[in-house]
Amino acid sequence: MIKVVEGELIKTLTDGKLEDIVTELGTGYILILLKDNNKLHEGCIFVEDGEIVGYFYTDNESTEICGNAEKVLELLNHENKIIELYRYDKDKLNLMKWLYPEIFVIKKTEKRESKEEKKTEESGEEKYLNIKLNIPLDVPIAVNVKDFEAYLNDNKYIVINVYRKISGMFENGYIIYKGKTPIAAAYECNYGVLLGEDAYKKIEQMLNDENTVIDVYEYDEKKLNVLLDVYPEMKIEDEKKEIKKEIDRVDRTDSVSISETNDVLGKVGEEEVELSREELLKKLGLTEPDEEWVETILEDFIRPSDEELQELKKKIEREIIENVKNIDGVDDVKPDINVKWENGRYFIFGDVNVKRKRILGIIKKDVEPSIVKFEIDKVIKKNISKYTSRISINIE
Structure with missing residues (x-):
């Protein structure tokens, strides 16, 4: 686990542009929290000198994903x-790299997708149609x-209508399938309309959001031909979509092995190799630190704050009162x-102090002091694993 x-909490937000947040933070991590269906999802974006260097996701139950931005x-x-924005000094960031180097080796596929998305965003205004x-x-x-894939049958035409509201903006998209193959797409939002490949990419992003609503419609070839006469740019290439669909399927499977991922990525000329810990550290430009450095950093990491010690004191005192008061003959x-x-x-x-x-x-x-001591020790052991106690028991 x-x-x-x-790190040091410097700010809490409800929204913001990622580039601006990264620049403001400098070095540290961005913690994103979302409670959904009684499950707490957490995502961390690690930042060094104003650049994203790592990703980590957990659902706090069974899933942990490292190095994957999606x-x-x-x-x-x-x-x-x-x-929440947390600031690090260099030692803490290096400690994280040393403890969990897999977080900081960002998958090549993610980098490639990020470049494609950035390219789409940069040229997005030119491609939106005012129709x-x-x-x-x-x-x-x-x-x-x-x-929706359960409704996709061989040689049958199906339209999925995908829509959501995000950051105050409504998005609406359509993908037409023949069997399991997407053959046409259209997307609209406040900026205008996208058709074909660009629309398909936008709708794929929407499909990754569990808050997106999906409706399914039957279609036929005649309706499709009429639609493509009106919007010929809606048509998309089949082969690329099949490859990308297969890659996405593998990416969404948490239990997928590295070898399976390599098989799929091989179709587009990529190859991923699972690296050992030593290779990961080397890739990050790190060497195994000496024991003194590790002990010093870990000491700072696990050291409780004064507030935490005070809370622990109150909790132990409260539980001692509850337990000891249950002993027969104890008044206060x-x-x-x-x-x-x-x-x-x-x-x-x-x-x-115990009053009979x-x-x-x-x-x-x-009231036997040994019984009181037993209850006190039970409380302490419940809250602390490594301790030394010197408590005097006074019975009045």
Whole structure:
């Protein structure tokens, strides 16, 4: 399980442009939080000197993905996300690289896609058409579906209508399939209309968002021919889409092996090789640090803050009161303890004053100090694993 070294929280946002956030942060990480279906999704974008150097995603249950931008950027596109900026010094960033080098080796496929997306964005304004898009459709055969591919049958024409609202902007897209092959696409938003390849890319991004709504319609060749007469640019190439579809299928499978990924990437002339830890560190320009450096950094990493120590003290005192009060013959409990941290160990010292029950001034029942000590130790062990305690028990 990967544990991100905590940095200094400098800002909390609900939205923002990634490039601006990266520039502002400098060195550290951007934490994106999203709660969906009672599951907390977290994505981290690691930044060094104003440049993105790593990605990490987890659903805090069974999935952890390193070095892959797709899942992290999906979180960034959600409306209900929270963004937190944490600043690192060089030592903390290097510690993360040393602990989890796989986070900082960004997949080649991701870099390639990022360049393609950037190219699309840069030329996007020139490609948007200022036209009215009108796709005639009948009654849908299914609405708000998740697995539209279940409706794709051989030699059957199907249209999926994909739409969502993101960052205050409505997006609407159409892909026409013949069997399982996409053959035409159209996309519209506030900026205008895209057709063909460009539209298909935009709709693919929408399909990766679980908040996107998908409706399914039946179509036929006659309707398709009429539509392509009106919008001939809607037509897309089949072969490229089949290859890309296969790549996307592999990317979405968390359990896919490196060898399987290589088979698919081989179709487009790419080859990924799983690197050993030593090779990853070498790729990042790092060497194994000496033990003293590691111990110093880890000490700073795991050292609790004064606020955390105070919270721990209150929690232990509260639980001591609850446990000891349940001992027969105890009337009241007043703990007064201190919690300190030194050299990787907690030190707990102080007093626990126990008042016995009395009837007409006569002690009802004696209370054994060993039983009180047992309950106190049980509380401490529940909250702390490595500690030394010096607690005096005073029974009145």
